[in-house]
Amino acid sequence: xxxxxxxxxxxxxxxxxxxxxxxxxxxxxxxxxxxxxxxxxxxxxxxxxxxxxxxxxxxxxxxxxxxxxxxxxxxxxxxxxxxxxxxxxxxxxxxxxxxxxxxxxxxxxxxxxxxxxxxxxxxxxxxxxxxxxxxxxxxxxxxxxxxxxxxxxxxxxxxxxxxxxxxxxxxxxxxxxxxxxxxxxxxxxxxxxxxxxxxxxxxxxxxxxxxxxxxxxxxxxxxxxxxxxxxxxxxxxxxxxxxxxxxxxxxxxxxxxxxxxxxxxxxxxxxxxxxxxxxxxxxxxxxxxxxxxxxxxxxxxxxxxxxxxxxxxxxxxxxxxxxxxxxxxxxxxxxxxxxxxxxxxxxxxxxxxxxxxxxxxxxxxxx
Numbered sequence: 605x606x607x608x609x610x611x612x613x614x615x616x617x618x619x620x621x622x623x624x625x626x627x628x629x630x631x632x633x634x635x636x637x638x639x640x641x642x643x644x645x646x647x648x649x650x651x652x653x654x655x656x657x658x659x660x661x662x663x664x665x666x667x668x669x670x671x672x673x674x675x676x677x678x679x680x681x682x683x684x685x686x687x688x689x690x691x692x693x694x695x696x697x698x699x700x701x702x703x704x705x706x707x708x709x710x711x712x713x714x715x716x717x718x719x720x721x722x723x724x725x726x727x728x729x730x731x732x733x734x735x736x737x738x739x740x741x742x743x744x745x746x747x748x749x750x751x752x753x754x755x756x757x758x759x760x761x762x763x764x765x766x767x768x769x770x771x772x773x774x775x776x777x778x779x780x781x782x783x784x785x786x787x788x789x790x791x792x793x794x795x796x797x798x799x800x801x802x803x804x805x806x807x808x809x810x811x812x813x814x815x816x817x818x819x820x821x822x823x824x825x826x827x828x829x830x831x832x833x834x835x836x837x838x839x840x841x842x843x844x845x846x847x848x849x850x851x852x853x854x855x856x857x858x859x860x861x862x863x864x865x866x867x868x869x870x871x872x873x874x875x876x877x878x879x880x881x882x883x884x885x886x887x888x889x890x891x892x893x894x895x896x897x898x899x900x901x902x903x904x905x906x907x908x909x910x911x912x913x914x915x916x917x918x919x920x921x922x923x924x925x926x927x928x929x930x931x932x933x934x935x936x937x938x939x940x941x942x943x944x945x946x947x948x949x950x951x952x953x954x955x956x957x958x959x960x961x962x963x964x965x966x967x968x969x970x971x
Contacts, residue, residue, distance in 0.1 A: 608658060615687070625705050630650050631652075634650070640878070659700055662691070667679055678691070680785070687707070687709060689704040714750055717743070720922075726869065731826055731829050732868065734832070735844065736871075743886055751833060753774070762804055765782070765783045765811070766793055794817040797822075801824070808833070810832065819851055844871040846906050862901075877937050892921050924945070925955065928942040928952060
């Protein structure tokens, strides 16, 4: 069996075993991530020669110089008999490794992903910035893909994405969709965003908010009547505005904060929990920029945003504790797992006993 044939067999085994990720490291066993757990697989350990031969065949030609210069590169790897993988090739101790995440060919539905109805409402927004937050592996990209798929199935809009790399391939349904991969279709997020408004989009999806340039472009797009969807590396929605402001210099933050108060539509953060059925299911924290939230942002009372979320259920807002409580009551998650994923396990444990403290509403009433 040739090197690339064995490589494809490993990837196919990962898909058949419902693995989310494949890790290949020289001299070490092949490792899959299945239901968020690392599992060692019976397969030949990659040798240096094997790894270098595979990398030479799968790294796009136009990215090989960058790999040699930067010692790491992101790209999508696709083979028609296997599938699509979001791939990172990098070095450790001077030797190459591969981390590959399987991207499903069919975008799961809202129901299959256990997404809340409020996410469908957010996808239907005519303008504003909607951010999906969470740690690596929390399903942010899949949630964004489902939101775009919903738009594509129900609305006649022009959708442009900027991704590093492209994960889910979207085909035109009701929408006209163009997906641009960083390094292949445009030089950088900044370069692509500089020109995107000249391309007549209705919806812009930015793979990741990573600096002041990308967020400034998103605010400009929102101000001119566009819906912007993106991801943000933040653990909870309540502190997301502060995370956004950290992109900017201190002297810019007052101006930016007021722009955010106007442009932001919502922040949805998610955490994956082990489900009773053996799979995974997301818990959510949702900040919706209603009049109360907008006022808090304008007045720089960001410390009160978590309390606004706790008391904002009528606007579709939700805390992680509230979401975890619902998952347990619906029989989808064990109490032990919910407590492990909670921001405030003690308060959640009291909730399970029927005790609810309306602390958020009391704090909101102060000052």
